[in-house]
Amino acid sequence: MENIDWGNLGFSYMKADYNLRCYYRDGKWEEMTLSQDEHIPMHIAATCLHYGQEAFEGLKAYRGVDGEIRLFRADENAKRLKSSADYLMMQAPSVDMFVDAVTKVVKANERFIPPYGTGASLYIRPLLIGTGAQVGVSPSDEYLFVIFVTPVGPYYKSGFNPMKVIVDRDHDRAAPLGTGHVKTGGNYVASLLSASWGHDMGYSSVIYLDAKEKRYIDECGAANFFGIKNGTYVTPKSHSVLPSITNLSLTQLAEDLGLTVERREVDLAELATFEEAGSCGTAAVISPIGSVYDPKEDITYSFGDSVGKVTTELYNRLCGIQYGEVEDTHNWVTIVK
Template identity: 50%
Template sequence: MCKTVDIDWSNLGFSYIKTDLRYVSKWKDGNWDEGTLVEDHHLSISESSTALHYGQQCFEGLKAYRTKSGKIQLFRPNQNAKRINDSCKRVLMPEIPEDKFIDACIQVVKANEHYVPPYGTGATLYLRPFVIGVGDNIGVKPAPEYIFCVFCLPVGPYFKGGMAPVNFTVSQYDRAAPYGTGAAKVGGNYAGSLLSHELAVKKGFADCIYLDPLTHTKIEEVGAANFFGITKDNKFITPKSPSILPSITKYSLLHVAKEYLEMEVAERDVLIDQLDEFKEAGACGTAAVITPIGGIEYKGKLHVFHSKTEVGPVTKKLYDTLYGIQFGDVKAPKGWIVEVK
């Protein structure tokens, strides 16, 4: 019989909640071990671990969704497996076989099934896989050992009381170097964004827009999310750059826009001084699916897209379609859904 937990699903936020079991696998002498589920949510590592001193680590984020029929499903976990391996390669950590990564995620969901929120609440079970360099080491070189872990926690719907546009300001800081680690999901990228985020919030904005680090003329990311715009002739446009994190949500929206909404789509440069080509804009990522952008402040002026208060119709259709696929209400493309059995 499935356990029950005393959680007010309708008032969940995005905060850490300790769940019952998490998956831990260790790499040593050239191989990953079998991996196991453990109760302890603390990791014991050497004080000289490369993850602590040299940032040799990376992570992922994905969700488990409960459908109307009660089934539990993962959304495109193979893409998370690919991306974590791309990140591992970038910082010289051992790759994780795709089947091992997906199996670890499934094990964690099954072991914590009672934490998967009910259908209709908008809440989900968030999974956080990560890899860290550990072991005794003090030189600037790859670690002698690694830990791969997956833990989970229930999180509430991103938008309390309905989706609404928010405003962003252009940051004076860079998110990543031109040939740096911007395309890898490594912690250093996020540590470097904390100050610019805080400054944006102090000015009354939701977060900041990062421009390309080489010329400061093109939009790259929106906080920790990817940018997209809907042109006045109804094309779905998103920036292309080697220093942007390849968002799984963004590539899913590109497919949805083209195949479900029959729109033209393109990845290309998005110039900050040509915002008026877009009638709608948004930020996309795992947490919210889409955050509608009301306006962007640049050089002291706020450029408003569709509205500062109302979500644009194309943005709403994109959101409803992808959200429906994730929760099993809209037929998914082949290979996008992995059922947890």
């Protein structure tokens, strides 16, 4: 694509050539189709519209140093979509069907995969929605699995720098036994006010605490939290945290580096003891945290003005695997042929 300024792309929608669709009707998945239409026909009583019966995923395709197209742990996204679908009483595609669909739609849009070296990638957004008409609150008997792709720019245009974060005690993203562990739209609409409040206060992201005790860290914006201290990688364990595939990968890389990994409750006050902190997810891989402000206690926890050594090493290793620069010893990558 000669007219796209890959290095200056943001994280917004750009039309690619094709999206992929597949309906579940009469108890089975129909044929997958590629479409150039950006719209979907929708019944006015569809369960996704009224009762939020929907789940989604987010992953990327990368153009590697060797020119090959790589998918990163797409099977894990498939498993997470199945887990979201089970909780929301929806039908989900199998792991094979999901990976096959992702591969097809990536290939069909090959000319939108940004070149190696631009830092840009192809964002892949699978979506599963209840499309059957219901008036009572009950699951749909019809589902649509759609995948669209759109090229997105490098997350760090002005360098890999630490961000300022604020603790939000006035909004909860998810209830203790609610939907926080699944990737459904309701969790994200519930975070809009909070994110907007955080930005108005001058912060890049907000930390959510557990909704019951308001004491333990759940997530940092739409990303998992981790802290580093004394050769240990610590990340919150909570029913309300979305199991991040980036975090799963970072815990493995941390072990490879000789760190101990602890997945447990992380008390907000423990921030005072961390040497490094960050948030992690597909969009940015890692967003290093420079400071966390807690307005209730009027305390700022600081982790320095530059990105820590362990955070930098983890970031470089993970990005290196995604772009084919570092050996993929855990078999995380699939080459799209």
